[in-house]
Amino acid sequence: MTDVRERTVSLLETKPSVEPALQELVEVDRDGPWTFQDITLDSGTFGEIVSAGIVEKEGEAYRVVDRDAVQAALDGEQVNKSTSESGVLSSFGFDQVHERVDRNATVLLIGALLLVAAFRMLSFPSVFRNGDIILLGNDPYYYRYWVDQVVAEAGMFDFSAFAALPSGVTKGEPLLVATLWFMSSLLGGSTGVIGLVIAWYPVVAAMLTGVFLYLTATTVSGDRRIGLATVLMLALIPVNAYRTGLGFADHHAFDYLWLALTALALVKLVSETDRSWPYSVVLGVAVTGQLLAWDNGALLVVPLALVISLYAALELRRDRSPLREGAPLIAGLALASMLVWGAHTTLGWHSTVVASVPTLLFGGSAVIFALAEGARRVGLSAKTLLGAEAVAGVGLLVVLPSVFPELSQGLDRGLDTLFVSREIVETTSLVSGEMGTLVGPLLLLGFVFALGLPYVGWATLRAIRRRDAQWLALAVYAWWFLALSFVQLRFAGEFSVFLALFAGVGFVHLASVVDLTNPVGLFDDTTASQSRPRGRANGGEQMDLQLPSRREAMSYLGFTALVGSLSFVQIPVKFSQLTVADQEYRTAAWMREYADEKGWSYPQTYVLSSWGMNRMYNYIVNGESKSYAYARNNYDSLLRANDPAAWYERLRDRVGFVVTSDEAAGGTMAAQLANYGSESEGRDALSHYRLVHTEGSLRVFTLVAGATLTGEADGESVTASVDVDVGGETFTYEQTVDVGSDGTFSVTVPYTGEYDVAGGTYVVDEAAVTEGTDVRVRRGEE
Known part of the structure; x- marks a missing residue:
């Protein structure tokens, strides 16, 4: 008993988040041998527990080695003390740092982020000319003008100046202008400083997006290699590169940052074993950022509503309390409601319709999880719940416009933005006649599109078959923005944020198939294997990365060159089309x-x-x-x-x-x-x-x-x-x-x-x- 208890205590000290998983295994084990299909754990968490020697295999089934010892460890004061001491750090995913800093992973991540920056700095000679800062394209000068105006009128922290701005700003991208104003003021507020802040902001936003995607990818995969590959793929996607390029100071880079942060918060909040309540705050801030950063920000949170609807049904299917499991999401949306409505009422930011979106999400999510809870208690199925949600959604679309006419007008404007033809390239379809059904996606997304798209399908199937809420959330976002890209190619940039993650999975998986690296835990059903491959542990536990040998490094470079070959051509071409001659x-x-x-x-x-x-x-x-x-x-x-x-x-x-x-x-x-x-x-x-x-x-x-x-x-x-x-x-x-x-x-x-x-x-x-x-x-x- 002592050895098993010590191993359990040790695992809980380093990974407090596995406590619910251990408790579930103890309960399941009371009824005798069980299989992996009998539990709700993901393969990564299960692999950690097996590797720690807490669970062992008996024929085709599993048993807890010493159930009483594990229960004793779960009930012990030492475990509770450890959990309380590291609770805040663990909540935000900093427990990895608390455990052990992987120097190699850190070096490789910094290298990948520098590559992201490098591809976005191809415009450097065109931006900095003879003492002038020449931005790319046309619209960035709009933001530069208004930042100039606000800096000239308002002192630092003087947000009251934003209440006096014209509706074109307050109903457009107020948070972006405010952020650029604040950073410029913080650095001195001179004309030169303003130009530098505006020129460099997209590059900084791209690197932060890369960090958030790395954390998201490692969270859902348990594999740092996939996290690094995700950042590498982000660097290589042409549409993301030029829209976050040096000098292209439009709202796009800002939107991508908030989307990536939303994805990170979501995968933390829908995790089965590592749910982190403080990420409710992150979700609230991220949703607020999306809605205040762009006048059509409501389109960016539509997939969140879809995720909530599906997640409630998924929890019902798991026979877990949907209301309890969805509480962190509800809390995050409540915070977003307060923040957006506060900005609307105090500063006049955005219309009442846009400001009401997070409130509608908050109320809708509370109703959905309450309905799911009721369905669980009366024994209704998940399919019935989804049907009821669909009917209720259609009913709201019919009833709300008549009750709130402004909502109907806002919906009409949104549809007009999407479907009315204009003489602007970004409003054409990704697969329009001008772009080409096949050529268009490749020109904007490179071969990364061909690499990542199949894995969006894989994630969708995995979410359905294994009831995996994390991959479900990411897949919903990817499909939504791909669909919007077919309407207007401007949304290819939003799609690229999620495409990078799925392409990162595909990059490492295919590399393992051709023996460039060790197998990926996501695709390995034998999670109890005792091997410890490079870059991961059994079942996906993150471990120290080993730097590749010279031969491996050359193989990786060759594979990267193959995937990025079209990007190496298209990224400079796209920059040349935007730079001022x-x-x-x-x-x-x-x-x-x-x-x-x-x-x-x-x-x-x-x-x-x-x-x-x-x-x-x-x-x-x-x-x-x-x-x-x-x-x-x-x-x-x-x-x-x-x-x-x-x-x-x-x-x-x-x-x-x-x-x-x-x-x-x-x-x-x-x-x-x-x-x-x-x-x-x-x-x-x-x-x-x-x-x-x-x-x-x-x-x-x-x-x-x-x-x-x-x-x-x-x-x-x-x-x-x-x-x-x-x-x-x-x-x-x-x-x-x-x-x-x-x-x-x-x-x-x-x-x-x-x-x-x-x-x-x-x-x-x-x-x-x-x-x-x-x-x-x-x-x-x-």
Whole structure:
């Protein structure tokens, strides 16, 4: 008895979380020999107990070696003391650190996280240029603008400033702006610091996501190799790499972080033997983060509702108290309800509909677990419960909109966001005609998609067959975001968070199949085996990792190169599509310098360009990048216009620069600008658009009143012409006008210089062009 009791005490001291499992085995053993199918333990926990010598095999069945000794250990003061001393650390999974720090695993994890960062820093030369921080894409400048505004207005911890922000921020991504503001203020709050914080935040978020995924993967698999492989797969997924890349300061990286934290909290809270109540707080914070970080954050918590519904039925099927087992989840959602509603009522963050989502989740989860508890007591089946949940869900969708009209409007807006077609790439489907049914997923997810997807199916089957709530939760999230990716490819990023974990399982499993590493406990039914393979113990117990030999390391590198081969191509390609081209940056920098020389102020400095680059141009030139709506509503119409003079009157008090390129599509106006405003066959010259700069295929025009040349002439028409040199680009500007019946003419020109018109010379200076002065000369005067 003494040896078994000591072994039990030792196991409980190092792993207090196995106490419920030991108690279950003691109860089961009272009825005689039993099999693995007779218990609810997962293979990892069972393997630990077998390895400790507490359980032994008898033929095809198992018995507890000394039931009284195990019970004595469970009832002993030493065990209770140990449990109480390490309770808080164990609750948060820090018991691994408390037991023993695996130096090799730590080194390899740091290496994997650095690889995550490295793939996201390919944009470094494009972001840091000549003292400027040039963000990737268009939308990041929106957040940069608002962080600038808040830092300028609010001191540190002065959250009241957020109540005065426009609805576009408070109903959009308030938590992201607040977080970036707080970190910038903490580091000094200068313009340079703000730029650095915003540029680096996606990389930091990606690394934190990697840490959360590592903890999640090791929790569900009991295998540090799978945790490390998960981080490696995260590094290699193209869509995740560029959406969390240096300078791509959109909301995506922030969303992924909260999703990964939610996954970690969930697998802890639905664990059979290692449920950690303090993770209720983590769940509450994570759900709050998802809802406050993005205006469509409600889509990110839908799978949580599905998990809760299925988990309640699963606990009913296990004949365990659903209400007791679901209490930590309910508590976490209660906390999220308070936090989100508090932010809504005090700071005005998000609409009432969005702020009500966690409250609906909290109330719904409490009702679901209560129904499951009632079903257990009256003897109803899990299938009956699921049917009742489905009917109730449909009923709520029908009834709630009529009771709460705002909810109906919010649902309509959500569906509009998902299904209304827009001219934005990320709103197209992952398998749309443009992307290709097969090619699209591979281009965005790499071969990691082909590696991980089968294991999402494996996890689903495992959850059904073994009643495994942890894998059930992860599979539900993966399927949900894959389905959303088929609607809009923007959700491929969210899917990549979970794909990385399943690909990590597949990476290690396939490596074991070809003998690159030892077998994976998840796929080994002989959990009582006494072997101790590299990187894991029997049944999945985490143990010290051994660094691979040179031959093994080369094999791993070869396998990684195979899986990541497409990613090595696609990640740089995706970054190149987002980075600001040199000619675009130089054009923006030139306009900024030109505006400074002229002493212009906003809106004199406003840049009208294609909407996809509009925020970048305007932030660099004038610091105003909160919206590209004006450019989107007017730029293409300008290029297609047939009445340049009318458009000049429309734009003159609103626009300082017009940027066009050889690639710009359009009609008459586009062709005229392409010819520098000079007349061409079938097209009149422009009088109010002056070319001031060229950079590669880009051309910059300013709007001017134009100098008006008047005089007398014989004949039916006269032509005004002048040679123009713009930054080494030389051309001849010409404009032909009709002579009136009284023999006079009038022609308005946008360029300075000497014009020869009808035998007379007209000297046009800068003031005449910008102020709209009339210039007259007698025929023949030089």
